[in-house]
Amino acid sequence: MAADMDYDRIQNLxxxxxxxxxxxxxxxPELARFKGKIGRVITINWNGRALxxxxxxxxxxxxxxxxxxxxVVDPPASKTPEGAASPASVPKEGPQHVEYKPSALEVARQARDKTHAQPSGQGGAPSDTQSPS
Structure with missing residues (x-):
């Protein structure tokens, strides 16, 4: 019964x-280092203390x-300087094209696969050429 009250109390907190x-x-004195700083409560742990x-x-x-x-205090002011546009107010451009460039490891694997390729009928790594059907 007491555990239920503690659970409800913690959930309410x-x-x-x-x-x-x-x-x-x-x-x-152990909390003096936080003087003047604003923090955000992440959660309340099971012993009723704030993280x-x-x-x-x-x-x-x-x-x-x-x-x-x-x-409890008001949220801190935005960190964007006055007069600067906030990221939300800047219009986004259309999707940008990013060219795919394989990593050096991927290039090495592809080169290895090409040199060790077996004909498709014998299993193994697939080759770049197609066999006639």
């Missing part, structure tokens, strides 16, 4: 906090932080 933007609001990802350069880890130490 997940619905409430997942994908919310948060800041750390705690005097705890938060802070977008701060190369540090893309998920941090396990108690919900009492977090404060």
């Amino acid at each position: 997940r619905l409430e906090y997942t994908d919310q933007y948060v800041t750390v609001n705690s005097p705890r 938060v990802q802070f977008d701060s350069g190369a540090d893309r880890g998920w941090y396990d932080i108690d919900l009492d130490d977090l404060r």
Whole structure:
């Protein structure tokens, strides 16, 4: 019975906090490094703590932080400079043609298959020439 209440509580916390933007609001010294940073709640784990990802350069880890130490904030402003067109507003051109270029490994395999090709009646790798029917 207690497990059902915990399950429901965790699911409700997940619905409430997942994908919310948060800041750390705690005097705890181990959380001081997150001061002034905005993070996104990835999920709530089974012990009721938030997994938060802070977008701060190369540090893309998920941090396990108690919900009492977090404060929900508005999403950060877009990172596109003012006056610059956002990617969504730029009209897309038609499909672009990309020429197929086989890799060096594929070229070597094709050359090997051509030199080791057996007539189609004897099995093995198919040859480039067709036998008369």
